[in-house]
Amino acid sequence: MIMTTLMCAVMSVVLYSVHRSAGREVQGLDQWAAGLLALAPSIWLYKLYGILPDPVIVPIANGVVLWGLGRTMLGTQMLLGRRPSWLLFHAGWAGGASLLCWFAAISSFPLRIAVFSVVAFSFYAVQIVAVLRYGARHFSSYFFTGLLALQALPVLARGVMALTADLSTVDLQRGSALATVYLAVANMMSLLLAVGFLMMAMRRLQTVLERRSTHDPLTNVLNRRGFGACYDAQLALLRREGRPLALMHIDLDHFKKINDRYGHSTGDQVLVHAAGAIRYAVRECDYVARFGGEEFVVLLPDSTLKAAAGAAERIQNMLRELRGAHLPAYTASIGIACQYSSHESLDNLLARADVALYRAKANGRNRVELDDDPCSMEWCSVA
Numbered sequence: 001m002i003m004t005t006l007m008c009a010v011m012s013v014v015l016y017s018v019h020r021s022a023g024r025e026v027q028g029l030d031q032w033a034a035g036l037l038a039l040a041p042s043i044w045l046y047k048l049y050g051i052l053p054d055p056v057i058v059p060i061a062n063g064v065v066l067w068g069l070g071r072t073m074l075g076t077q078m079l080l081g082r083r084p085s086w087l088l089f090h091a092g093w094a095g096g097a098s099l100l101c102w103f104a105a106i107s108s109f110p111l112r113i114a115v116f117s118v119v120a121f122s123f124y125a126v127q128i129v130a131v132l133r134y135g136a137r138h139f140s141s142y143f144f145t146g147l148l149a150l151q152a153l154p155v156l157a158r159g160v161m162a163l164t165a166d167l168s169t170v171d172l173q174r175g176s177a178l179a180t181v182y183l184a185v186a187n188m189m190s191l192l193l194a195v196g197f198l199m200m201a202m203r204r205l206q207t208v209l210e211r212r213s214t215h216d217p218l219t220n221v222l223n224r225r226g227f228g229a230c231y232d233a234q235l236a237l238l239r240r241e242g243r244p245l246a247l248m249h250i251d252l253d254h255f256k257k258i259n260d261r262y263g264h265s266t267g268d269q270v271l272v273h274a275a276g277a278i279r280y281a282v283r284e285c286d287y288v289a290r291f292g293g294e295e296f297v298v299l300l301p302d303s304t305l306k307a308a309a310g311a312a313e314r315i316q317n318m319l320r321e322l323r324g325a326h327l328p329a330y331t332a333s334i335g336i337a338c339q340y341s342s343h344e345s346l347d348n349l350l351a352r353a354d355v356a357l358y359r360a361k362a363n364g365r366n367r368v369e370l371d372d373d374p375c376s377m378e379w380c381s382v383a
């Protein structure tokens, strides 16, 4: 018992410390820390059975345990980005404690066990379903789900047996086989489940950091680094299969005026809108990136200049059509270049698209210009 209390307390401190350092990126750690903090001393409350009257100690001891288990359920839901089931939590621990008080008063031991088991099992079951549906396909999720199932099954078995079997098998004071397994699993799981949850949280943090290093935080499209990795993968395909790559350089027109006239925050909203409209206008296999300021770049695998010009016109239409009444009107100039040779570098391709873009700006903006360099032509050799 001392070990279980200590393990719960230590893991509570560990999870709370990780919560403080991970910040908003990883949710639910504080809920788990609170849950474990409640569970740590809760087992000592069972020592008061027989000392305090049952209608007093039964709802207090079990209510604290259910409160702790409920908090861990909320924590798991939050980690997975789901809305926490506050209603189930309050109904579970408060409703459960009230029923336990009543069943203790009328001395119905089987119903006491059944109520506790149903509430505790539902807290575990909600987590299992949530992790299986929304968790990452990763070892940490399977490990955590397995532990939850291992914890939930004896709880369910005890609840069912309380209503169907001899009471001596479910009474934890009497040392039956079920009671021994139940207590052993419960003691071990207090540590293992917390470790499993921590593993899932670490995995989540890793995913968030990886995404942050490859995506633009404002518009959520790729940043220069993320785009570079996608370009490298497509260049390998060009080398192997000879499929051309088209690249669009998109620059919003007179963006400085939008900032100056409507403010920086409206400017930001325009950037978010532009990214969404570009994303919407191109194929799912195309890569959209923000290269800083009001400049976007789109890589279109397996596309010629002509195909990319069609996509560019779609983008310009989307910028017009998708704009809500809350945003000022704006346009974009687009330069397009195409790559047929795997010997060319990304910088060179970008420079050619840039030349076309500056021609679009010079020719009056809000237009699409194609690169006229021979490298953009189909007869340029694939090495």
Ligand SMILES: Nc1nc2c(ncn2[C@@H]2O[C@H](COP(=O)(O)OP(=O)(O)OP(=O)(O)O)[C@@H](O)[C@H]2O)c(=O)[nH]1
Pocket (backbone or CB within 6 Å): 218, 251, 252, 253, 254, 255, 256, 257, 259, 263, 264, 265, 266, 267, 268, 271, 292, 293, 294, 361, 365
């Ligand atoms: N709101 C907002 N503005 C930004 C951001 N990054 C850069 N800018 C602004 O974008 C503007 C870019 O202005 P310019 O490079 O002069 O280009 P422009 O006004 O679009 O003119 P043309 O490209 O010639 O049509 C500058 O005022 C920058 O301050 C950002 O993240 N948010």
